[in-house]
Amino acid sequence: MSWLQKFLPSQIRTEGGSKKNVPEGLWAKCQGCGSVLYKAELERNQDVCPKCSHHMRIGGRKRLEHFLDPEPRVEIGESLSPVDRLKFKDSKRYKDRIVQSQKNTGEKDALIAMMGQVKGLPLVACAFEFRFMGGSMGSVVGEKFVRAVDYAIEHELPLICFSASGGARMQEALFSLMQMSKTSAALARMSEKGLPFISVLTDPTMGGVSASLAMLGDINIGEPNALIGFAGPRVIEQTVRETLPEGFQRSEFLLEKGAIDMIVDRREMRNKVASVLGILMGRASID
Amino acid sequence: MDLNFLDFEQPIAELEAKIEELRYVGNDSDVNIGEEITRLKSKSQSLTESIFSKLDSWQTAQLARHPQRPYTLDYIERIVTDFEELHGDRAYADDAAIVGGVGRIDGRPVMVIGQQKGRDTKEKVERNFGMPRPEGYRKALRLMEMAERFKLPVITFIDTPGAYPGVGAEERGQSEAIARNLFVLSKLKTPVICTVIGEGGSGGALAIGVGDRVMMLQYSTYSVISPEGCASILWKSAERAADAAEALGITSGRLKELGLIDRIIPEPLGGAHRDLDEIARNVKGAIIENLNHLDTLPLDQLLEERYQRLMSFGNFEE
Numbered sequence: 001m002s003w004l005q006k007f008l009p010s011q012i013r014t015e016g017g018s019k020k021n022v023p024e025g026l027w028a029k030c031q032g033c034g035s036v037l038y039k040a041e042l043e044r045n046q047d048v049c050p051k052c053s054h055h056m057r058i059g060g061r062k063r064l065e066h067f068l069d070p071e072p073r074v075e076i077g078e079s080l081s082p083v084d085r086l087k088f089k090d091s092k093r094y095k096d097r098i099v100q101s102q103k104n105t106g107e108k109d110a111l112i113a114m115m116g117q118v119k120g121l122p123l124v125a126c127a128f129e130f131r132f133m134g135g136s137m138g139s140v141v142g143e144k145f146v147r148a149v150d151y152a153i154e155h156e157l158p159l160i161c162f163s164a165s166g167g168a169r170m171q172e173a174l175f176s177l178m179q180m181s182k183t184s185a186a187l188a189r190m191s192e193k194g195l196p197f198i199s200v201l202t203d204p205t206m207g208g209v210s211a212s213l214a215m216l217g218d219i220n221i222g223e224p225n226a227l228i229g230f231a232g233p234r235v236i237e238q239t240v241r242e243t244l245p246e247g248f249q250r251s252e253f254l255l256e257k258g259a260i261d262m263i264v265d266r267r268e269m270r271n272k273v274a275s276v277l278g279i280l281m282g283r284a285s286i287d
Numbered sequence: 288m289d290l291n292f293l294d295f296e297q298p299i300a301e302l303e304a305k306i307e308e309l310r311y312v313g314n315d316s317d318v319n320i321g322e323e324i325t326r327l328k329s330k331s332q333s334l335t336e337s338i339f340s341k342l343d344s345w346q347t348a349q350l351a352r353h354p355q356r357p358y359t360l361d362y363i364e365r366i367v368t369d370f371e372e373l374h375g376d377r378a379y380a381d382d383a384a385i386v387g388g389v390g391r392i393d394g395r396p397v398m399v400i401g402q403q404k405g406r407d408t409k410e411k412v413e414r415n416f417g418m419p420r421p422e423g424y425r426k427a428l429r430l431m432e433m434a435e436r437f438k439l440p441v442i443t444f445i446d447t448p449g450a451y452p453g454v455g456a457e458e459r460g461q462s463e464a465i466a467r468n469l470f471v472l473s474k475l476k477t478p479v480i481c482t483v484i485g486e487g488g489s490g491g492a493l494a495i496g497v498g499d500r501v502m503m504l505q506y507s508t509y510s511v512i513s514p515e516g517c518a519s520i521l522w523k524s525a526e527r528a529a530d531a532a533e534a535l536g537i538t539s540g541r542l543k544e545l546g547l548i549d550r551i552i553p554e555p556l557g558g559a560h561r562d563l564d565e566i567a568r569n570v571k572g573a574i575i576e577n578l579n580h581l582d583t584l585p586l587d588q589l590l591e592e593r594y595q596r597l598m599s600f601g602n603f604e605e
């Protein structure tokens with residue numbers, strides 16, 4: 001036992017394993033800088049590395065937890081759950097994939113929607129749960145998103161959506177594709193009512209989600225270093241047969257190319273969104 | 288005529304070859320083989336009927352991509368009079384993978400937009416195999432908005448493997464270009480009629496596929512992902528494309544059953560490429576019939592029905 005290990009309390013000491021192993025539960029390793037971080041501290045910091053500011057992926061519910069004021073909160077469309085109309089089966093049954101994902105995430109599907117407030121400004125907020133089948137958009141995600149839009153229209157509230165998705169859900173085949181037009185049509189209706197939609201694109205936002213609701217914000221915000229694009233980097237590499245440049249399809253690249261308005265640090269999101277929405281909604285300054 | 292037979296059509300190809308041979312022999316001998324030719328021809332016909340009555344999804348996908356399958360410009364040539372092609376997105380380039388322009392169908396002014404594949408190698412490259420880049424979708428958008436201003440119905444022909452997955456396409460905002468079209472089409476103040484004539488490849492197809500009526504040619508396909516792409520992700524092998532095609536339910540029959548499309552346009556025996564004039568007549572008839580109906584709707588109702596149609600797609604419980 002090295003002097004350092006002796007120094008650590010016994011419950012976080014690794015016994016016998018390789019030095020690289022991080023004890024389950026208490027510590028996390030930053031994929032950005034490799035620092036070993038105390039998990040509780042990391043969570044307080046909204047899963048952003050306190051050392052290098054690397055933004056790790058964060059669950060949808062946890063994200064809304066950080067983003068919204070503690071009160072009030074009303075969940076929208078929480079009872080919606082997926083059905084396997086096509087009896088889709090690849091190496092696994094879609095039905096089983098649903099059950100597995102529901103068990104792993106505690107969510108019924110890959111989108112969570114809530115009415116709430118940010119610094120006292122009422123709004124509707126949605127967040128994708130990437131751990132639910134890669135945040136893929138099927139019928140439930142589409143329907144819940146539309147209900148969030150409808151709620152916003154009915155109560156004259158702005159809408160914000162944090163996307164994290166691999167794209168359309170293949171297991172629902174063409175029904176998934178139709179969620180692209182369904183969500184976009186709802187946003188078109190919202191736009192005609194003069195209500196703002198802010199789209200926050202987080203790591204990763206690809207395919208059918210990026211090619212529909214996520215790119216339709218009145219304001220598009222990227223999280224630092226998020227992968228955002230239509231086609232996946234692997235598909236592009238196979239098509240053009242060359243290696244892609246460093247930073248390709250990252251937020252910073254999209255900002256340079258004019259696809260997003262700004263890049264905002266997760267810890268600054270509440271302030272930034274409250275300020276911008278305050279302006280778009282014609283409210284008096286908060287501070 | 289060289290019909291370029293697909294694998295599953297080989298028995299038909301063999302019969303047709305035999306008929307050709309007999310004809311050749313018949314020309315320089317006195318033996319009357321006309322009867323034999325007639326017999327073989329009717330055999331070929333019934334064989335084709337039997338093969339085409341039980342096509343599976345993967346075979347249909349091959350027909351939808353048939354090298355001789357009629358493309359958008361083939362239909363425009365046969366259906367649209369006074370056609371004037373309009374070019375460019377006014378910002379970056381003219382994308383030859385999407386063609387569009389004004390013209391008349393049965394005397395009635397319309398805007399026509401469709402993806403266009405190439406016939407020979409040179410044209411295939413020029414048209415990027417029918418895979419549009421953002422400037423193609425933005426050209427389409429410009430034409431849709433123009434159609435709204437001049438109260439022209441929009442007629443679209445869908446035929447693409449998908450939006451192009453390239454570096455430049457990403458740099459110029461492929462996602463945004465597609466998303467914007469979905470957004471604008473959903474509330475465009477003029478009738479929109481979409482017809483899948485070949486491959487309906489995912490978001491790249493949908494970007495000109497949101498309308499009041501969506502029709503499919505009998506042997507066309509429409510899918511969220513190509514069977515090969517789906518197989519390589521979910522089965523970890525592109526060779527399982529046939530399984531993926533079946534699971535995805537990409538055929539007109541299946542999609543009609545599921546309520547995702549409104550109408551199937553029947554193709555001539557053996558596929559659209561066997562008789563271009565016949566398929567063009569069928570397509571034209573279906574378009575006119577729908578146009579006549581949509582014309583009777585007040586604008587508010589047209590838009591409300593389009594919206595409700597889009598909202599109705601999906602399966603869930605609560």
